[in-house]
Amino acid sequence: KAGVTQTPRYLIKTRGQQVTLSCSPISGHRSVSWYQQTPGQGLQFLFEYFSETQRNKGNFPGRFSGRQFSNSRSEMNVSTLELGDSALYLCASSFAPGQSNYGYTFGSGTRLTVV
Amino acid sequence: DAKTTQPTSMDCAEGRAANLPCNHSTISGNEYVYWYRQIHSQGPQYIIHGLKNNETNEMASLIITEDRKSSTLILPHATLRDTAVYYCIVLIIQGAQKLVFGQGTRLTINP
Numbered sequence: 001k002a003g004v005t006q007t008p009r010y011l012i013k014t015r016g017q018q019v020t021l022s023c024s025p026i027s028g029h030r031s032v033s034w035y036q037q038t039p040g041q042g043l044q045f046l047f048e049y050f051s052e053t054q055r056n057k058g059n060f061p062g063r064f065s066g067r068q069f070s071n072s073r074s075e076m077n078v079s080t081l082e083l084g085d086s087a088l089y090l091c092a093s094s095f096a097p098g099q100s101n102y103g104y105t106f107g108s109g110t111r112l113t114v115v
Numbered sequence: 116d117a118k119t120t121q122p123t124s125m126d127c128a129e130g131r132a133a134n135l136p137c138n139h140s141t142i143s144g145n146e147y148v149y150w151y152r153q154i155h156s157q158g159p160q161y162i163i164h165g166l167k168n169n170e171t172n173e174m175a176s177l178i179i180t181e182d183r184k185s186s187t188l189i190l191p192h193a194t195l196r197d198t199a200v201y202y203c204i205v206l207i208i209q210g211a212q213k214l215v216f217g218q219g220t221r222l223t224i225n226p
Binding site: 004033035042043044045048056058088090091092097103104105106107108109 | 149151156157158159160161164202212213214215216217218
């Protein structure tokens with residue numbers, strides 16, 4: 001079956017702009033989580049959505065937001081981009097919040113570069 | 116979530132067993148031990164998880180000590196494709212949660 005699909009794979013934006021990243025979970029998975037990975041901070045949790053509701057949120061400023069649609073697809077938005085937002089953004093899906101017997105399945109990520 | 120401690124890096128010869136340790140001395144009774152790995156520029160990949168008993172699947176074995184304060188991930192016959200960063204995570208399986216990744220162990224498999 002198809003894995004977690006993230007689009008686009010690469011993105012270059014200018015400081016001050018906003019960006020929207022997309023994630024399509026594995027068919028049947030209803031929980032979607034987002035993570036940011038940078039060389040300095042490693043992998044950090046952004047938020048988790050289930051049934052179109054945000055269930056958990058990490059310690060990121062309000063410029064980072066997300067949403068989930070009725071088909072479980074999710075988007076995350078970053079407004080007023082800063083150079084420090086350059087990172088690999090990863091999406092992970094599971095059947096429901098919490099770990100399934102197979103853990104979370106991650107996508108390949110979107111690499112965002114802010115210039 | 117309980118904190119984990121892993122060595123920063125390890126080397127292993129191809130074809131040998133790779134044993135990756137993880138300390139989680141503050142683990143609570145209902146927290147599971149999970150292992151993920153991340154191959155360069157890819158998303159993390161689930162490997163295995165366990166609560167008390169040793170577990171084995173097609174990828175690896177997980178050995179958890181009786182007091183549950185440490186565990187070891189074993190890749191029985193390491194290949195070059197097993198070169199990756201390996202993360203040990205402990206968390207409760209219920210409700211909304213997040214994976215708290217440490218720095219992991221960078222495992223290099225040498226030919």
